[in-house]
Amino acid sequence: MRAALVQLSVSDDPEANLPVTLGHVRAAAEAGAELVLTPECTNALSSSREHQRRILRHEEEDATLAALREAAAGSGIWLLVGSIGLRTHDADGRFANRSFLIAPDGRVAARYDKIHMFDVNVSETEVYRESAAYRPGTKAVLARTDLGAIGMTVCYDLRFPHLYRRLAQAGAQILTVPAAFNHLTGAAHWEVLLRARAIETGCFVLAPAQTGFHAEAGGKGRRTHGHSLAIAPWGEILADAGTEPGVTLVDLDLSQVERARHRVPSLGHDRPFDGP
Secondary structure, eight states, X not given: OEEEEEEBOOOSOHHHHHHHHHHHHHHHHHTTOSEEXXXXXXXXXXXXXXXXXXXXXXXXXXXXXHHHHHHHHHHTOEEEEEEEEEOOOOTTOOBEEEEXXXXXXXXXXXXXXXXXXXXXXXXXXXXXXXHHHBOOOOOOEEEEOSSOEEEEOOGXXXXXXXXXXXXXXXXXXXXXXXXXXXXXXXXXXXXHHHHHHHHHHTOEEEEOBBEEEEOOTTSOOEEEEOOOEEEOTTSOEEEEOTTSOEEEEEEOOTHHHHHHHHHSOGGGOOOOOOOO
8 A cells, every 4th residue: 555644834825725735636646646645734734713713614514625625535545634623513612622533535534633632842932732723523533444443542642552552553544643733842753752642553654744933923923843653563663754745655554564473462361450
């Protein structure tokens, strides 16, 4: 199977971002990709709650999702839309950070709402409170497709290995980790965490990422790490997209999943224990 990681450097304007994303998706399909993956915040990246209220839409009204569904159907590909910020009907007005798996006929095959919220103090000047704007999901999602079984996660989920273990034990062969990873934590932790999740589960890990500086109207903007990665079940890096936007192709042999799990069958070695 050929997969394609689409690396983006979006602004906070969904209308301006969409044509660029569509161009990369079509280029990936023309290069033979059967599974194309975009990063977290595919529609827009903004730290302003006020701006988010202006630009975000409910799922059924979102132009980015509609256009990407049409693109998947037009090219006959599986398309993992890493995530889209969406309005919800929650009483507190918080949004959803939702990942979509689109089938080759354009239908939504699976949805996953990011479970773990990025509420951290990266430095004295970089503080993030994702939960102030987005409400966390509550359900792990495994999508069974004709390409393989795909476990869906998003960005900060990466730091919670029990989620990935649960997905692998349920049958996942591919784990998706679309991200907008901070440039400081990314440089320190991105690669090693992705390789660890692959090794622990015996899965392929596909992690399309945002990269570079993301401009915001009236704001200071932010930087993301880039380096979209594809990791093999034994932990090898198969592809690294570097820091430029674009498409990175990688060929996957799913027989490597069973081979890695046969060599180290740790997914079946859980033991009950007491404490602490």
